[in-house]
Amino acid sequence: MRKTWWKILCVILLIYTFIAGLLTDVPRLPALSETIRNLYFHVCMWFCMMILFTASVVYAIKYLRSNKLVHDIYSRQFAVVGIVFGVLGYATGAVWMSYTWADPNNNSFQSFSAVAREPKLIGAAIALLIYFAYMILRDSIPDMDKRARVSAVYNIFAFALLFPTIWIIPRLLPSLHPGGENGNPALDFKDIDNNMRIVFYPAVIGWTLLGVWIVSLKIRLQLLKEKSLLQ
Amino acid sequence: MSKMKYLLMSFLMLMSFFITNAQDKVEMADTMRSNGRIYVVVVVVLVILIGLFLYLLRLDRKISRMEKEK
Numbered sequence: 258m259r260k261t262w263w264k265i266l267c268v269i270l271l272i273y274t275f276i277a278g279l280l281t282d283v284p285r286l287p288a289l290s291e292t293i294r295n296l297y298f299h300v301c302m303w304f305c306m307m308i309l310f311t312a313s314v315v316y317a318i319k320y321l322r323s324n325k326l327v328h329d330i331y332s333r334q335f336a337v338v339g340i341v342f343g344v345l346g347y348a349t350g351a352v353w354m355s356y357t358w359a360d361p362n363n364n365s366f367q368s369f370s371a372v373a374r375e376p377k378l379i380g381a382a383i384a385l386l387i388y389f390a391y392m393i394l395r396d397s398i399p400d401m402d403k404r405a406r407v408s409a410v411y412n413i414f415a416f417a418l419l420f421p422t423i424w425i426i427p428r429l430l431p432s433l434h435p436g437g438e439n440g441n442p443a444l445d446f447k448d449i450d451n452n453m454r455i456v457f458y459p460a461v462i463g464w465t466l467l468g469v470w471i472v473s474l475k476i477r478l479q480l481l482k483e484k485s486l487l488q
Numbered sequence: 489m490s491k492m493k494y495l496l497m498s499f500l501m502l503m504s505f506f507i508t509n510a511q512d513k514v515e516m517a518d519t520m521r522s523n524g525r526i527y528v529v530v531v532v533v534l535v536i537l538i539g540l541f542l543y544l545l546r547l548d549r550k551i552s553r554m555e556k557e558k
Contacts, residue, residue, distance in 0.1 A: 264548075268541050271537060271541075272534065272537065272538075275530065275533050275534055275537055276530060276534070279526060279529060279530050279533065280526065280530065470544060470548075471544070474544070474547055474548060474551055477551045477555065478551055481551070481554055481555065481558065484558060485558075
């Protein structure tokens with residue numbers, strides 16, 4: 258165990274998130290009702306993904322500046338765990354959406370065609386697919402240095418494409434998903450109830466720390482593997 | 489050592505007896521059954537979460553041991 262204080266903080270914050278997230282009072286809005294509690298779980302997945310992808314691109318740039326393979330390992334592991342959180346965010350969003358957006362009077366197939374046109378969903382899917390391509394591109398290059406260089410450059414490209422796909426285009430088009438024309442969902446001070454904020458912010462920190470913890474384990478394992486390969 | 493374990497076990501058994509006893513007296517009115525039984529969900533979710541944390545901790549320990557061996 259190394260540097261344990263933030264791991265303990267992660268455990269405490271997440272246990273707090275689950276207890277307070279399920280037990281505190283939330284405002285009951287039409288259609289959403291109690292499902293707004295998903296804010297502590299679904300939204301945090303995307304926050305965590307964004308932070309991990311940012312760390313990944315920082316290490317990609319670091320690799321290009323220093324040519325140290327350690328930075329490449331860091332960059333890859335941050336991207337992998339970022340993808341995991343993105344997929345979790347997508348899956349939880351799919352469940353949440355099917356009980357709040359889908360028209361109960363229509364059959365599910367017809368409401369699916371309406372839901373599938375959501376610009377935010379398409380944007381997020383494109384962003385995730387670009388990162389899937391990053392993994393495939395990496396693993397298809399056998400030479401170590403070439404793989405590190407090409408994937409670092411591609412990582413910067415993928416991160417740059419995150420902005421149009423999940424930040425800009427969804428904000429230009431009308432959508433059922435909150436946020437967009439009127440600013441940031443969840444972060445806007447007029448948008449979110451005060452009682453929810455005292456659970457939401459710790460939840461974001463807790464989930465992000467959990468992601469970083471998993472990343473740190475994967476990095477250490479990979480470093481051990483590479484060491485035994487080199488010797 | 490084993491004597492201590494026996495003592496502890498018998499103490500725990502006794503405790504569980506007291507808990508079930510208390511439930512018999514006040515029927516269906518303990519915290520776990522109040523408020524639409526949401527607390528049951530909280531406990532289930534916490535068990536999963538703590539299980540995942542223990543798994544992560546074990547992985548962390550294992551990797552630390554591997555790092556020391558190298």
